[in-house]
Amino acid sequence: MGEVLDTNKGKTANKRNPTTCGTQFSWKGSGTCWMHAGVQALWMRRRDCLYPGMTTSSFYPTLRISLRPTGLMSQNGSLCSRVSRWKTSNREFLKRRSFSNCSSPFSHQTAPFSKQLCCIPLSFPAAMIATCQICTSDSCIPLESYCKSNALDGTRGLSQHGKATVSLRSTHPAEFSYHLSKLCGNVSEEVLGMTHGMLTVSEKSMTLKVFPPTEGLFELMVFARPSDAQNPYSWVCSYQIKCLESHKKELPENPFHFWGLHPKGKDFGIEECNCGEDLIVVATGTLLLTLQTSRPLLATYQLVNKDLDTSLSTKCLASQAEEEKLSCHVLCPFLGYYRLSVFVKDLEGDLFKNAANFLICCSGPINQNELFPSGLSMHCGTGISTGCRGFSNPSHPAAIINTNQGKCNITFHTRADTEVTAILSKDKVTNTKYPMERYILLTHLGNKVSICILLPESGLYKVGLFSRNQDHKDFAHVCDYVVRCFSEPRWLPFPRVYSTWRRGCILLQPRTGVLQERSWIRFRVKLPKAYRALVVGQSRTELQPTRSKIWEGEVYTGLAGTVLKLAVKFSQHSTSMDVILLFDVEGSSPSSEGASG
Secondary structure (H helix, E strand, O other), X not given: OOOEEEEXXXXXXXXXXXXXXXXXXXXXXXXXXXXXXXXXXXXXXXXXXXXXOOOOOOOOOOEEEEOOOOXXXXXXXOEOEEEXXXXXXXXXXXEEEEOOOOOOOOHHHHOOOOOOOOOOOOOOOOOOEEEEEEEOOOOEEEEEEEEOOOOOOOOOOOOOOOOEEEEEEEOOOEEEEEEEEEEEOOEEEEEEEOOOEEEEEOOOEXXXXXXXXXXXEEEEEEEEEEOOOOOOOEEEEEEEEEEOOOOOOOOOOOOOOOEEEOOOHHHHOEEEEOOOOOOEEEOOOEEEEEEEEOOOEEEEEEEEOOOOOHHHHHOOEEEEEOOOEXXXXXXXXXXXXXXXXXXXXXXXXXXXXXXXXXXXXXXXXXXXHHOOOOOOOOOEOOOHHHHHOOOEOOOOOOOEEEOOOOEEEEEEEOOOOOEEEEEEEOOOOOOOOOOHHHHEEEEEEOOEEEXXXXXXXXXXXXXXXXXEOOOOOOOEEEEEEXXXXXXXXXXXXXXXXXXXXXXXXXXXXXXXXXXXXXXXEEEEEEOOOOOEEEEEOOOEEEOEEOOOOEEEEEEEOOOOXXXXXXXXXXXXXXXXXXXXXXXXXXXXXXXXXOOOO
């Protein structure tokens, strides 16, 4: 390739803006390239303009790159001078040009900036770097554009995957945005916005992957502004992309302009993420996202898909907030692309801030019957909330409990003055013979709390824990669990528990609340500070205490339909007894005797 010739041809009319001035550049033996200083900058046509290092047998499709001058702009919009540095694989050279009396058609769009933005070329076949700058009245931010060598294929206009990539680097923090539209000739035919690109950003760089939805000609506009600036985004550069093979990606709408972690994620308290900033492929419909944090944070999540409504979206997420980690279990019930947005705040913060946006592609959706139960809080499993409430040594730290037997026993250690209650719920219950509250039994023994759960049928259940103490008289939410069982359990319920069931009471026998008719059942119950205990049914049976303060005795159940009540006298001088448990008597033999807690 011959050396580069730099000739100033004076003003050259621009077809779309006759007031634009320009400079002509030629590579010896390769035709002509026109540089317009105002708006439309560089036209590269196949066979007309070859790049340094190219041979005459290498032909590339038409690519127009719209550039902006890197020079300073005076108040009346006239251009002064510019210096830009170009690096290629063959040589480096500096070029300097002076412009005068050249109006800028974009000066009115960037009124907050007294100095203009830079020009950046896109996706040359051979890697090319151009330095440029975003300028405000106070400072200039140099930018550097690295054009991916595989962004264009010499015979197709785009790569075989229908994707073009643009990367910008800055020596100072900057924020970026973009806009894509389809062209019909030189006129914008269809505005596509930001739904066909993936913009990932760091504090001083950005990478934009564009996926044209159809074949044809598209215009890409890139915008930028200094980080934390209140000014609107300003136009940086534009590209025309000719697509001969579309990718047909329909990305979810992203109002936050970027994908991956926020450039200031560490300022928000996020150290790292287990998922990269590129596309996350989910083959089984499930994903676990974890974010390591430098301080305790609270987080909420938003899952978006074109077929997913708001109510169903909440059943696809189960989040957990720990001292140094945020976790979110994600379920994808449809094929296609999802946006998972993360919002965080400090424990004493007022507003949640968008900290990350992840693009998920699901190739194997999960069955909608396997979605999480509705109404889950941001505190699933153990973590910040349980710690603040004085819960420790959990038997199940994770948010999801899987059981094949249809039963589980959750235990904690709590403060001596803490009282705990729990609520079991399921969105769609088939077996409605007994209320759901009968399938959960709490036991307080010293500083240990045990929550024993039996499941009447398969599915996903929510277990909500609440507590109160001497400082907080009302029950307050502690955390939620998801109990998941895909077998076919048929556990009978526990006996009905009354409010007089107190700390230290333990049901040893029978563990089920449904008893067979006309049978003798042995009762064994630990009742601290009790003075008398009896079982009342068709007849009364006195229970006798042992040395270990366990009250026991043989009880005849009677006929089907009988209700057995366990009554206890906790005060020596009381003239009445309190009913603490209620058992049902049925005619058929129970299919199971329950589980021990």
